[in-house]
Amino acid sequence: MSFLKAFQYKRRNSLIHRLDPRSKFLLSLVLMTFSIVFIDIRVLIAILTLQLFLIGLARALKEWVYSLRGLIFFIIIIFITQLLFGGTLFMGIVLSIRLIVLSSSMSWFFLSSTPEDIGRAMSSARFPIELTFSFVMAIRFIPVIYNEFQSIYDAQRSRGLELEKGGFRTKVRNLMPILIPLLVGTIRRTYEIADAMEVRAFGASPKRTSYKLLKFKKGDYFLCLVSAILASAIIYLKIFLGLE
Amino acid sequence: MNAVDFRNVSFRYAGSEKEALANINLKIEEGESVLITGPSGCGKSTIAKIIMGLIPHSYTGEFSGEAYVFGMNILENPVSNIATKCGIVFQNPENQLFTFSVEDDVAFGPENLALPPEEIRKRVDESLKLVGIEHLRYSSPNNLSGGEQQKAAIASILSMYPSLIVFDEPTSMLDPSSSINLIQSIFRLKEELEKKGGRLTLIIIEHRIGLLLDHVSRIIVISDGRIVLDGEPLSVLYESFKKKIPINIPPILQIYFRIKDRCGLEKPPKNLKELFSYLREASSEKHG
Amino acid sequence: MVEITVENLFFKYPDAEKYALKNINFTIKEGESIAILGENGAGKTTLAKNLNGLLKPTKGSVKIDGVDTRNLSVAKIARKIGFVCHNPDHQFFAETVEEEIKFGLKNFGFTENEIEKSLLDVLKTFGLEEYRHKSPFQLSGGEKKRLAIASIIVWRPELLILDEPTIGMDYAQRLNIQNVLKNLVSEGKSIIVITHDVDFAVSLCRRAIVLSGGEIVGDGCLRKLLSNPEVIEKASLRKPFLIELEEEIGFSVIDEDFDSISESLIRVFDKCHS
Numbered sequence A: 001m002s003f004l005k006a007f008q009y010k011r012r013n014s015l016i017h018r019l020d021p022r023s024k025f026l027l028s029l030v031l032m033t034f035s036i037v038f039i040d041i042r043v044l045i046a047i048l049t050l051q052l053f054l055i056g057l058a059r060a061l062k063e064w065v066y067s068l069r070g071l072i073f074f075i076i077i078i079f080i081t082q083l084l085f086g087g088t089l090f091m092g093i094v095l096s097i098r099l100i101v102l103s104s105s106m107s108w109f110f111l112s113s114t115p116e117d118i119g120r121a122m123s124s125a126r127f128p129i130e131l132t133f134s135f136v137m138a139i140r141f142i143p144v145i146y147n148e149f150q151s152i153y154d155a156q157r158s159r160g161l162e163l164e165k166g167g168f169r170t171k172v173r174n175l176m177p178i179l180i181p182l183l184v185g186t187i188r189r190t191y192e193i194a195d196a197m198e199v200r201a202f203g204a205s206p207k208r209t210s211y212k213l214l215k216f217k218k219g220d221y222f223l224c225l226v227s228a229i230l231a232s233a234i235i236y237l238k239i240f241l242g243l244e
Numbered sequence B: 001m002n003a004v005d006f007r008n009v010s011f012r013y014a015g016s017e018k019e020a021l022a023n024i025n026l027k028i029e030e031g032e033s034v035l036i037t038g039p040s041g042c043g044k045s046t047i048a049k050i051i052m053g054l055i056p057h058s059y060t061g062e063f064s065g066e067a068y069v070f071g072m073n074i075l076e077n078p079v080s081n082i083a084t085k086c087g088i089v090f091q092n093p094e095n096q097l098f099t100f101s102v103e104d105d106v107a108f109g110p111e112n113l114a115l116p117p118e119e120i121r122k123r124v125d126e127s128l129k130l131v132g133i134e135h136l137r138y139s140s141p142n143n144l145s146g147g148e149q150q151k152a153a154i155a156s157i158l159s160m161y162p163s164l165i166v167f168d169e170p171t172s173m174l175d176p177s178s179s180i181n182l183i184q185s186i187f188r189l190k191e192e193l194e195k196k197g198g199r200l201t202l203i204i205i206e207h208r209i210g211l212l213l214d215h216v217s218r219i220i221v222i223s224d225g226r227i228v229l230d231g232e233p234l235s236v237l238y239e240s241f242k243k244k245i246p247i248n249i250p251p252i253l254q255i256y257f258r259i260k261d262r263c264g265l266e267k268p269p270k271n272l273k274e275l276f277s278y279l280r281e282a283s284s285e286k287h288g
Numbered sequence C: 001m002v003e004i005t006v007e008n009l010f011f012k013y014p015d016a017e018k019y020a021l022k023n024i025n026f027t028i029k030e031g032e033s034i035a036i037l038g039e040n041g042a043g044k045t046t047l048a049k050n051l052n053g054l055l056k057p058t059k060g061s062v063k064i065d066g067v068d069t070r071n072l073s074v075a076k077i078a079r080k081i082g083f084v085c086h087n088p089d090h091q092f093f094a095e096t097v098e099e100e101i102k103f104g105l106k107n108f109g110f111t112e113n114e115i116e117k118s119l120l121d122v123l124k125t126f127g128l129e130e131y132r133h134k135s136p137f138q139l140s141g142g143e144k145k146r147l148a149i150a151s152i153i154v155w156r157p158e159l160l161i162l163d164e165p166t167i168g169m170d171y172a173q174r175l176n177i178q179n180v181l182k183n184l185v186s187e188g189k190s191i192i193v194i195t196h197d198v199d200f201a202v203s204l205c206r207r208a209i210v211l212s213g214g215e216i217v218g219d220g221c222l223r224k225l226l227s228n229p230e231v232i233e234k235a236s237l238r239k240p241f242l243i244e245l246e247e248e249i250g251f252s253v254i255d256e257d258f259d260s261i262s263e264s265l266i267r268v269f270d271k272c273h274s
Helices: A002-007 A021-037 A041-057 A061-084 A089-112 A115-124 A129-157 A168-198 A218-240 B044-051 B102-112 B117-131 B146-158 B176-195 B233-242 B251-263 B272-287 C044-051 C074-080 C097-107 C112-125 C141-153 C171-186 C198-204 C229-234 C241-249 C258-268
Strands: B002-013 B021-029 B033-037 B061-069 B086-089 B164-168 B201-205 B218-223 B226-231 C004-011 C021-028 C033-037 C059-064 C081-084 C159-163 C190-195 C207-212 C215-221
Touching: A021 A041, A021 A089, A021 A115, A021 A218, A041 A061, A041 A089, A061 A089, A115 A129, A129 A168, A129 C074, B002 B044, B002 B201, B021 B044, B021 B201, B021 B226, B033 B044, B044 B061, B044 B086, B044 B164, B044 B201, B086 B146, B102 B117, B102 B146, B117 B146, B117 B176, B146 B164, B146 B176, B176 B201, B218 B233, B226 B233, B233 B251, B251 B272, B251 C258, B272 C241, C004 C044, C021 C044, C021 C215, C033 C044, C033 C198, C044 C081, C044 C159, C044 C190, C044 C207, C074 C081, C081 C141, C097 C112, C097 C141, C112 C141, C141 C159, C141 C171, C171 C190, C171 C198, C190 C198, C198 C241, C207 C229, C215 C229, C241 C258
Parallel strands: B033 B201, B033 B218, B086 B164, B164 B201, C033 C190, C033 C207, C081 C159, C159 C190
Antiparallel strands: B002 B021, B002 B061, B218 B226, C004 C021, C004 C059, C207 C215
């Protein structure tokens, strides 16, 4: 369950964090398009370098490396299929980099935007309020539920439960004493949260105002400009130079 | 006007055989500070949920009787209507904060009411100040202590400008010094509001009577879904002592109730020192 | 018999900057009843989890019967040192009270006969016989707490650690837990109670370990420590009512039994009417 830690949002205040999530999202999309459109290793490496620079600016390199761990499994699959279906080792490397660029475009955005900013961006894009709040609250309660998991795990270990022991079936059965209290507790929590939201008039008015509004600043216009230039680069490289 | 007016209210939760509340008649006037106490599972929280309209609107079960808060019939008003007059602070502070900064949480209610942003800002400023947590404005709930989280929860209720706040065991997850601190800030806040000409009714549900005895003007004891005692604090406690109702009577009163007649004590002592000086007085009078 | 030796224990959580426990030293011997006192965040639970191997020291050592906890599995320690967590809901998962109690016994490999016998014993001692086939989720708050303790005590650990046994309990429930634990102590069982309820501690424990900011600010006779204004101030505690009473009245009061306290008061001031 320690992977949940990757979601534990830490408040940072970098140049990138202060930008409007909408402009960051735009750039993310453009960078992602590169990894989808191109398979040319030079382009991919250039974009990866740019991404590393952006992640560095957001002071989130450590978390980025952590997020790469989740990709190892897919990279292994890439290499196996390449070898099985007559691809080359080089092609395996290129595809892996492509995957890293694709995932980094997203992780850069999520690592440098606060959940509430993303929530605000969602509501300014007219997402339904229920959806926006589900998103913000899911992230808010992940560490809380993680702590609860830890307490439950400790309580059951203190009663002699050993997860490491036994074969696959025993292991699955041994998970029950942890999963059941966690599930019961989470359901109870959901009810309590729902009550607390309701008594603060959640859903009272379909209009709902937002007290802090997102505002485009100079940096955001700059980011949009960069996105526009990169987008034209995609067109130029693909159509005029015919890069793969 | 009555802040709360229950007429023959009964409620049975769906799936339960027993009534959680049976035939409750209860009037609480505007501006009162009332303590509701009684053994766990006696129905105290059910009363709180009815005041907010959560029962019967969000909980299934059998509701009968009539309940009014500030003249609003809870059956005819959605919870969001009642929420503009009444607020509630629950037991578990971490489940009452949904965002990543105290400020956003305090703004949450007014945002739902679709108030203009300037008005919301004003309310957020005021509420944080009343509870004394301006310094926590930008903190994330994940980094606050239980006591601080509970204060943030109070601030986020205050921003709704309620005339009544119900506290459902607000200190049961806090340590003794944070509990005392929280109770003090609740009553300080009432005073502040009243200085400004506002009025606030407080209903506090709590086991630890000693924490609140100096602050409330009325105690209601619930047992098995019924009101068994209701009135001025000292006489309610004396009655429950005589009837052996298992509630948490402060130790000093436990002794006072046992010896007051035999030793001719008229006033309850505030602490042990006072008790002993009364006793000395009483005995010297008799022998002197 | 179990003996715990804590030497120069320092503990830091993986992501934390500061130590949660600093330079902790003490020994726990058989038959002791100890209260670990202190404010929220003083490190009480962290200390308890270091004692039963759920957490391992960052520096220094915790030894159980001479063996470092780093070389012992949690299960192995749990057999000797039972830990009752503060929230019973964190441990219930079985369909019946009976299964809940049997869980530990099965994990520790007790035989069918032993399991049956221990189950019946503990159901009786904790007054849970009528709930045997009920779901643990249907019990009331006080019953849940009793079941939580019962499901640990059933394998007869030599030492029992309880984390905040009275939190959220009402008057009657608290009294009930107090009696259950008093019986255990009078049977000679060693217990450690983590609590900030000083009145509860004074009626149950002889020794106190007082923590503040991760350090021990007092270790010794509980009554002495809790009548020491300096210790009380440092750990933001409160003088227990019984001790206050003793100081005023001049003789010792063992129990929070108000009938007998009142009688003795009347006797002292025998000039009152009788």
